[in-house]
Amino acid sequence: MAWRDAKASRIRLLLFMASIILGIAAVVAIQLFSTNLKDNIQRQSKALMGADYIIDTRQEPTERAQAIIDSLRPDAKEVNFVSMIAFPKNGGTKLVRVRGLQGAFPFYGDINTEPASAASTYQDLGGALVDATLLLQFNIKPGDSIKVGQLTLPILGALKAIPGSTAISTSVAPPIVIPYRFIDDTELIQFGSRKEYQFFYKAADTLNIERFEDKIEPMLDLENADLDTHTSTSRRLGRRYDNVGKFLNLAAFIALLLGCIGIASSVHIYIKEKLKAIAILKCMGTSRKQSFLIFLIQISGIGFLGGLIGASIGVGLQELFPYILKEFLPFDVEITITAAPILMGIFLGVFMSVLFALLPLLRTWYVSPLEVLRVNDNGGKQPKNIKLLVFLAIVIFLFLFSVWLLKDVRYALAFIGGTVITFATLGGIAILFMKTVRRYYPKTWGYTSRQSLLNLFRPNNQTLVLVVAIGLGTFLISTLYFTKDILLAKTEVGQTVENANIIILDVQSDQRNAVQQRIEANDLPILSNIPLVTMRMHKIKDQLVNDLRQDTTRQVRGWVLNHEFRTTYRDNLIDSEELLEGEWTPQLNASDPVVISISDNLAEDTKVSIGDTIIFNIQGVLMETTVGSIRQVDWGRLQLNFSIVFPKGVLEQAPQFNVFTTTAPNEERSAALQRDLVAEFPNVSIIDLRQVYTIVEDILDKVSWIINFMAFFSIITGIIVLIGSVRTSKYQRIKESVLLRTLGAKNSQILKISALEYTFLGMLGSLVGILLALASSLCLALFVFEESFVPSIIPFVVFLPGITILVLIIGLSNIRTVLNSSPLEVLRREG
Structure with missing residues (x-):
């Protein structure tokens, strides 16, 4: 009976099935890709870092650290730092990461160069390997030379890939590789230079790497x-890409959830039409169980086929993800097909279809045989406790599935809470709209206008279903556009005289005046000259930092204990700072106690407050300070911000270097300044913020493309649900339209009634979705990004009319048969 009835309603059941196919496809594709990604990370972990383990330090190793390093007998070593280089051939300059290597690194994987022999x-030949993209950018070829500080080397090859680099990191500072023995000759490692020493090891196969790590790491940490x-x-890479996977999974889950809402609404109308047939079956002796199973088998079959088709599409889609995410992956992902995500897709198709269709399906259980004689819209209504149990089952399932996706109960609760609030808001607005139209029904309007408004709240209306379906899809894509604007605003670099777009780093004390003169000689303003003094914490309140490192019960965050702070001194707050507590001290006399200002995050991580003491080790000299004020710092701004600021009159005689901004x-003017400075001061590093902004914007564009790609599933699913929901209403609207024609209504009147109804629904759903997106994006801007919010106009001028027109076209296609055929012919055909 289920099969026979399904054949008669196959078009409608296919629309139900289409609602979940894309959601299943997205979930399966992402799950398969996540599984492949984890497998690739585990399989290629050694090739990713080029060694079994690495010891690294951001300063020259201490005597004890060097003893540990030597006792383990390193197989290779490296020093790397960021610096400017020049190409003598054409005078080009660029900020790069210099990697001085010694030994047979890498032990796993390869340095990929052109020519390969390089x-x-x-x-042995004493040359340089230079990033391939950098060579193309400056029209340089192997055989030309490169100037690194005071050293000029021949370029032996174009560097395409090396373990330890990613596409994003190389876009900011492209790598060049030179022999370790030439590092001193460059004269680039000077006071204040940021550098990293790395020692690479190839372990014996018998080494238990986890036990070794547990033993050695605490010793090195000290x-x-x-x-x-x-x-x-x-593990670290896995966690990083897990976050990407969680986001993609949630986007796919939303698409699937939207499809299930479509199934629930469509099955509700479908079952409602079958109630009289079910009543007849019960008059003929069909039991409750049999009538329920007839339609349960149908929905289960739809879910199985939808899951199977969606899983098949997902297998094909996962081939796209390595291409989409290649900029964020440090290796090529080998794709293999595993059974678990496919089986999960089929299970989700069956289970979620049945779960979300259960409420309308239960109506078949409560249909009375007397419904054959009664004309009662409330036939087959379930008891309230049954409804409550079904709603509870849906929420519990969604919560458990979210926990499985996110691996965090709090995030799952937040996601489910947000989903429930969104659906409740959309549903509440739809119900409020229906009640408002009913209460303030315009009795003086023309017949066609009144009839279209009646369709919005009378029995068999589609207002609630369509407003939720249209609103959620519009909400998702509008939130994407609004959030993208917020992110771009966070990285915007204004091209005004007041805003610096060039930062000149590592200017030594004896170079300060000459650099200043060189900037002025290029007719550029000096916006700031910031002194930097490096120091470490020696004592926090009454506890030595060395004691805190060994205290497993400490509340102070570990990074503070090992961090080399770059501090400055000045007599004023800057635009990115706001005083939260205490009193700002602009200047001190030589005999005054030293009062400092710290950022709020540092105060939180060190557990200090106003009046607490911190003793700093400033290149071997201990200085006792008192926390006088706590500042809130906007770290998102592309400018120099500091965790610790001293007043003037304290650090002027300390060893320091300077940072200039202009x-x-x-x-062209930027390139000319860089050429002049690099030629005269090779140790100076120059950051052009315009280039940084371009890189950040490019990264955001890629992220936005991924979000757009995932939003595509939700939007297409929403459109399919929309088509299904509107097409489902066809079977009520056709009968009504035929009766209107029988009573003498003209085609133009019927057309106008339907057009107005679907225009109202399209405008309401899309407008509510955009307004919800506007509210959520405003909250994100204020509380998450802490940025001013200027919404994009695109959702208002594109989505609002576009979705309204789409709803109108689908709605009007429903009544084609009414307009093109006689009433009797239509009734016979539909019957």
């Missing part, structure tokens, strides 16, 4: 050094 010969193993690196009106 990777194995550059050490010496401001770190141990990274290939297993810890793979603004160049165009790229």
